[in-house]
Structures are given as structure tokens and as C-alpha cells.
Amino acid sequence: MAYSDKVVDHYSHPRNVGTLPKEDPNVGTGLVGAPECGDVMRLQMKINPETQVIEEAKFKTFGCGSAIASSSLATEWVKGKTVEEALNIKNTDIVRELSLPPVKIHCSVLAEDAIKAAISDWKTKKGAEKPAETAAGS
Amino acid sequence: MAIKLPIYMDNHATTQVDPRVVEAMLPYFNEKFGNAASRNHSFGWSAEEAVENARAQIARLINASPKEIIFTSGATESNNLAIKGAAEMYREKGNHIITQVIEHKAVLDTCKRLEKYGYEVTYLPVQKDGRIDLDDLRRAITPKTILISIMYANNEIGVIQPVEEIGKIAKEKGVLFHSDAVQAVGKVPVDVQRDNIDMLALTAHKFYGPKGCGALYVRRRNPRVQLSAIIDGGGHERGMRSGTLNVPGIVGFGKAAELAQQEMPEESVRLRGLRDRLKDALFAKLDEIYINGSMVYRLPHNLNVSFAFVEGESLLMGINDVAVSSGSACTSATLEPSYVLKALGVGEDLAHTSIRFGLGRFNTQEEVDYVAGRVIEVVERLRELSPLYEMAKEGIDLSKMNWKAVAEH
Numbered sequence A: 001m002a003y004s005d006k007v008v009d010h011y012s013h014p015r016n017v018g019t020l021p022k023e024d025p026n027v028g029t030g031l032v033g034a035p036e037c038g039d040v041m042r043l044q045m046k047i048n049p050e051t052q053v054i055e056e057a058k059f060k061t062f063g064c065g066s067a068i069a070s071s072s073l074a075t076e077w078v079k080g081k082t083v084e085e086a087l088n089i090k091n092t093d094i095v096r097e098l099s100l101p102p103v104k105i106h107c108s109v110l111a112e113d114a115i116k117a118a119i120s121d122w123k124t125k126k127g128a129e130k131p132a133e134t135a136a137g138s
Numbered sequence B: 001m002a003i004k005l006p007i008y009m010d011n012h013a014t015t016q017v018d019p020r021v022v023e024a025m026l027p028y029f030n031e032k033f034g035n036a037a038s039r040n041h042s043f044g045w046s047a048e049e050a051v052e053n054a055r056a057q058i059a060r061l062i063n064a065s066p067k068e069i070i071f072t073s074g075a076t077e078s079n080n081l082a083i084k085g086a087a088e089m090y091r092e093k094g095n096h097i098i099t100q101v102i103e104h105k106a107v108l109d110t111c112k113r114l115e116k117y118g119y120e121v122t123y124l125p126v127q128k129d130g131r132i133d134l135d136d137l138r139r140a141i142t143p144k145t146i147l148i149s150i151m152y153a154n155n156e157i158g159v160i161q162p163v164e165e166i167g168k169i170a171k172e173k174g175v176l177f178h179s180d181a182v183q184a185v186g187k188v189p190v191d192v193q194r195d196n197i198d199m200l201a202l203t204a205h206k207f208y209g210p211k212g213c214g215a216l217y218v219r220r221r222n223p224r225v226q227l228s229a230i231i232d233g234g235g236h237e238r239g240m241r242s243g244t245l246n247v248p249g250i251v252g253f254g255k256a257a258e259l260a261q262q263e264m265p266e267e268s269v270r271l272r273g274l275r276d277r278l279k280d281a282l283f284a285k286l287d288e289i290y291i292n293g294s295m296v297y298r299l300p301h302n303l304n305v306s307f308a309f310v311e312g313e314s315l316l317m318g319i320n321d322v323a324v325s326s327g328s329a330c331t332s333a334t335l336e337p338s339y340v341l342k343a344l345g346v347g348e349d350l351a352h353t354s355i356r357f358g359l360g361r362f363n364t365q366e367e368v369d370y371v372a373g374r375v376i377e378v379v380e381r382l383r384e385l386s387p388l389y390e391m392a393k394e395g396i397d398l399s400k401m402n403w404k405a406v407a408e409h
Helices: A005-012 A065-078 A083-087 A091-098 A102-137 B019-028 B042-061 B075-089 B105-116 B134-140 B163-173 B247-285 B312-318 B339-343 B365-384 B387-393 B403-408
Strands: A027-034 A039-047 A054-062 B069-072 B096-100 B120-124 B145-149 B176-180 B199-203 B214-218 B289-291 B302-307 B354-358
Touching: A005 A065, A005 A091, A005 B312, A027 A102, A039 A065, A039 A102, A039 B387, A054 A065, A054 B387, A065 A091, A065 A102, A065 B312, A083 A102, A091 A102, B019 B247, B042 B069, B042 B247, B069 B075, B075 B105, B075 B145, B075 B176, B075 B199, B075 B214, B096 B105, B105 B120, B120 B134, B134 B163, B145 B163, B163 B176, B247 B289, B247 B302, B247 B365, B312 B354, B312 B365
Parallel strands: B096 B120, B096 B145, B145 B176, B176 B199
Antiparallel strands: A027 A039, A039 A054, B069 B214, B199 B214, B289 B302, B302 B354
16 A cells, blocks of 8 residues: 555644644634544644634644544645635545545545534634623623 | 665565575476476476475474375465365264454354354454463363364464463364464474374465465374365375475475474574564653563564554554554554454554564564664654643543544534
């Protein structure tokens, strides 16, 4: 089984590895997969509440080379995009970009899930914090 | 000494043919190309002589008599012949076969097929160390049991079964004992008399011989084992396996057996030393790594380690100048992690992180040091990338996480 050059590149030089502060209200965290399945991805995004632009993205992934590459690529792609644009990223875009073989499509699905999970976490946080702001303002 | 890359350390899969073996084989492609079954000219005679010489070399390695060696295309065929051949021959006596869960697929799938034909198969579990419990075996034997098939040593974890005791039990109960010994022959002393083995599968390419050339030992005395052939034809190999013999392959098989017998005492000590050196180097630098299977009852050249929080295929990808294999699902066609490790009670999370190292005759200490260094470097790098490692370091109990909820998030 040979890996595509792009997978090898992301695996060897993963972009945006790291951790953002989970408690930051502007940070959304998506943790998807399971150790028993051999893949766990954590994608974090720092989102500007005014512009809805994803200003920073970080990932850590436990998984095969294709899983690492898919999540590394996802962080590259979401950075600078608005939340709405990021939600339009499809796993098939990742498959195409990385030339993933059929047995690795689940890696791209996981990356798409991670993007969605991170944004949904951020939205939940924002929703939860609104009343608090109101309370502080009154 | 300069190291030549890539380094081959996957000697449970196959081995490099020893140059001395190649040399012995060559004349049998050229001037001595005869068919060993040709009885009426010198081409046939010299081929037959070479085959009989090899048969004796192989028999000596396992303490059998030459007439008890049946040549086949490899151990998969040998296992099929032993199990299907005995099942058919002894059908009148009974229909029950006992094996165990960590056998090679050549045994497991053969047994599964027999189940379709009305045979009953007991798959014994293994203990945490990878060995069967002899009391389980005793309890499993019924008056209808005709065959016990337990491997000598496992191909993934290198764990050696209590073969001598199994042989004793089988003999006591009058049940035939077959052992798939492909990983053990030529590596540790295998003795069909001491171990009361009635049938034993072996193959040349696991001990520095050529591929496509295996054998089945079939006991001729006390008891005399009879098998129904699964390949019919000209009645070669005492009628148990028809087909023109692979003379050059058999010559190489014999030479490999002779070399293995001569070199085993020294080679096994050397490989054990290298294996332990590799293990010690990994344990000195890495935390949260686990040996799979018994370290006591183990082939000297095997090491199987789980590197927690690092998925196996990604590790293989990082050490791409080293040939080893992984129990990770991502490296298998089925997308299931190793059934052998699961049977030992290794969690699926750790099964995904396992690497099998198989040392061999041509590995050097420099290579072992290089491999250890590369593995350590890549494991450390991938752990920096692993959310699980970070969570574990923060004190989160990963086993208590609700991963299903995470997955459905």
C-alpha cells in the first residue's frame, strides 16, 4: 500500500499541531472517533465572535497516516474561513485532495465530523454564555 | 559497520534464503533437472537421490524418520492435509476436533470448513500469556474426539504452547495430535518423539529456505497415522500427496534444515540477546509500552509490543526504512485488529498500537540499535501528536470516557 505524496507530506510535516485552551469561550473543541476503532481526532478552532472567522485551528490525532493527514489538512482549510464556509467542507473534498484510497475514506469522514463537532461545541458555548452576558450587563 | 537500509525485521512472515541454500539448489534447475518419479534413467535417479537426502535432513531436524516426511507446497497445504485428511480417515471413530483461538488461519479456516460438513470443533481460549490451559484441554476431550490441533509457537506473539504436555494428554486419551510448527522448526528444538506429536506442519521459507516448499510429518509407528489425500493423482508421497516434487525447492528445504540444526544452539542465543537488547532499549526510553504474551515461553527472536497512544500503521509509516508488521486494523484487509491479541485479552485500543519484531539470522546488533532508535524517535513524535497521550498525561482515564457519545457527537 503506497501513500500519496500529500499524505506523506502532512504526516511528515503536520500543520497546526497543538492544543488551544478548552475553557476559552471562543474556542470550539471537536473530539471524534474511539481508541478501539484505531482513530481519535481532536480539532480545535478559535473563532472571532464578531466576524465568525476561524482565526486559529489546532489538531491532535491518534490514527493512521491518512487520519493524521486528513486532520492536518482540515486545520489548514478551516483557518481564515467563516464558520459557515467551514461547515461546507465535505469529506469528499479531503479524499480528492489527499488521493485517499477507498479503505481510508473513513479518515476523511472523521475529519469532517471533527470540524462539525468543533463548531457545534463553540455554538453551544456561545449560546450558554449569552444569558450570562445579559446578566453582567444589567 | 555501515547499515544497509531498509532493514528487514519481519522474519515471522518469511526469511531471506540463505546463500548456502541457494547454492545447493542451483544444480537442480540446470543439469540435474530430472523428475524424482522417473524410475528408468539417471536424470530421475539423481533427482530422487537429492529428494531422499533432503527428506533425511528434514527428518533429523525434528527427530523423525525420513519415511515420515510428506512434501507439500507449504504449511497451509500441510495443515489442510493433516486436519482434513485425519477428519475423513477417522470419521468412523468420531467427529470432534479440538484447536485453539490463536491458531493461524490455515488451521482455523480448515476447521471452519469441516464444521460445515458436520464436524464439531472446540476452540480453546488462551490465557493472558497466550498459552492454553491444559485443564481446558482435558475437559474438552470426549469419546468422539479424533484430533487435537495446537500450534507449536504463535506467528504474532511468538508464544510457545505446552506442546510436550499436550502430546502426553493426547497419547493418554488416544487422540491424534497435530501441531502447526512453522514458526518453531529451525528456531527451537522440536522433537516429535519427546513431544508425542503425530503430525507436524513445517515450511522451508520460515527458516532461510525457499518459498513454495513445505512438509507434513506423519507418524508411522505407535500409532501409524493414516490420512485421506486431498490432492489425488499419481500416488506420490506414499499416496498422501500426489504431484511432481519440487526438486530444487526440496533440496533447498533440506539444506536449510541441515543449517538450522547446526546453527540453532548458537543462533538462538545470539537472537535472544539481540531481542532482549531491543526490548531493553525501548523500555529504557519509552513509558506506557507493553509486551504482548509470555516472555518466558517465547521464541527467542520474537518481540511484540504495544506502544500505547500511537496507532500501529502510523508508527510503521514513520519507520519506513524498517520492515516490521503491526496488529493494527489499518494494516489488515479486514479492518479488524489482531484476533490473536484480542484473544489474550489485550484491549482493542492497545491492539491497534502493536508492532511485531521478528529477528533473523541476518540481523546485526547495529541494526537492532538503529531500529530501537528509530522506533523511539517516531513514538515520541507521534505521542506529541496524540490527543490520547495528552489526555492520559492530564490524568483522564481513557477507558472511562464515553467514546460512543464522542463518536456520535
